[in-house]
Amino acid sequence: MLDPPLREWKIIAGDFLPIVENIEFSCGADEETDEFIENINKFLHRHTSPLIRSLKIFFAWGDESLEEHKIQLKECIEFALNKSVYDLDVYCPSYDDWDDLFVVPKRLFACPSITSLKLRTCQFNPQQTFGGLKSLRFLYLKEACTSNKAFKATLENCLLLEELTLQDSFCEYEMRILASEDSQLKSLLVIDSHLCDSDSHEPNAARKIEVAVPNLKKVDFYGRLFDNYKFQNHLSLEEVCIDSTMHKRDE
Template identity: 30%
Template sequence: MDNVLGPDLISDLPQSIIEIILTKLPIRDAVRTSILSSKWRYRWATLTHLVFDDKCVTLSHDKALVENNVAKFITRLLFLHNGPIHKFMLSTSYLQSSPDMDQWLLFLSRKDIKELVLELGEGEWFRAPSCLFACRKLTRLELVRCELDLPPTFKGFMCLKYLNLQQVLIAPDAIECLISSCPLLESLTLSYFDSLALTIHAPNLKYLCLEGEFKDICLENTPHLVAISIAMYMTDDIAEHFEQSSSCNFDKFLGGVSCLERLIGHIYFTKYLSIGNSDLGKLPITYHRLKLIELYQVSFEDMKEILVVLRLIVNSPNLQELHISGSSNSIVAAEAPDLDFWESESLSDSGFTFGKLKIAKITDMSGVPHEMEFIKFILGKSPVLEIMSVAPGVYVTDGRLNMLIELVRFRRASAKAEIIFIQD
């Protein structure tokens, strides 16, 4: 790029602009710019964002060779690097428990690292060294497939705002300690955890995503939560634990999240919330900010689960979008005891309406009585409803026409409400 024909406009750009350009390149190409000219020889060496993946070296069918080359490339780059490193991301299917990892993390702990993402390949899990906890300025930590032990001297990540742990082996008391030791934590993701009973203390938490086999979840100090996504998987041990539980899971999990705006509950979530609930009742809080509710695999053969759904939506006056997915055993649910519940005083009160609800999606339906009564209830209490989308389950072949005929007969509080019956 030393050009006698004219000025080198790119090389004369401010260092901050050049760093942005280099950051947009794959790390391998960013390092290669060192051969362009003497001005560019060490420009890459001051990059504050380092992102490594399988493409940072030439790939081959020899996995051991690739693993060795990736380790050498990262080690050499860190050895030549000059200045702070704010972000270090490693996503590779080749590196597993490499001894070089300990040295890299020790090096990064002295470089004011702020964002650390480690996503390693299948095989032997990486055991995080204690120097990881010396990264005092971390604001983001993502770990996939590793073992984590909190050292006795750990005082917390005082700056951490984003924590994502997937397939991480860590003791239950240690994970609770880790969460509570991050006073600025705003986003928490825990995925693929087994038989975990979890109590969360996180006063600044806004976003929570949980996926795994959870025996119990208690949100004790999360007043600023705005979004929750949760998927609970059931084992025989957890099912037995559910049956023996006498506490009110609804109140433990949702009793203190008055700022909630989005709630997405996947498999077994409503089953979990239904433990300990016996009636519709008056909640201690109203979800004034809750605008979106998605609940999947709700069993309409279980009155407790129906009550959970109603408890949520009736206490969400500003709800705008509702998505309910059914999972009823059509034979059992067809017996439909307690149908007079839908005519009870608590539900038939003429003063109550869903004043903001515009979109309702009801999917995987069997057309059993309680499901149809639920749809009838939503249609009759939603004066501004625009779309009611209903989709039978793929296993439902008989009775679709009868379901559609019954739907169009229901009274609609909204003159604009359109019923869309999805056949696919």
């Protein structure tokens, strides 16, 4: 099922064994990669519980082709979705070309169980109405190729979402975070960790931001300043932080 690129696999599965509830796989310095993958595959085949509480994947490409790696990563995610995962954390390596980024499988957007989702270095483009992620409360995107259309779809479909973190995930000149009265979004964190001047910023980096989220209580901006900040309909807003002197910790 898996080839050597997988480096770390962390699973919490209450029903995997009668006693063991917390299982963590990590590749040690002295362990052969093939042996490590073999052990993981043994676990996958033996896992009989219908549920996985948390799955954490740190994926590093090896010698296989890029497309083969994407298939392997998709299989990992599919395994978690089949087990009604609650907490999914996926990390992929970065690329020079945004078009080569791993595309989040459409099935993920139909998952009803996920409450926390962290995605790094991928394409995040849900359909306007995707019908899933109804339990999602926390979303973290880092170096994700996304869009205002994706933000709109997420906020319209994930009404229980309370925290949204965007790190280096700017793909349009003007970023718009707009939500309805039904949205439970209370915290927005935007991080630009490059901290470079305006002449050297990435061509797809947002320079303006508009935020209209009725129930929002806290907004934090760290890193490079936007050219324009626009806030609307924020009677509940209690705290706004704009800090260009430091960049926020990486999650």
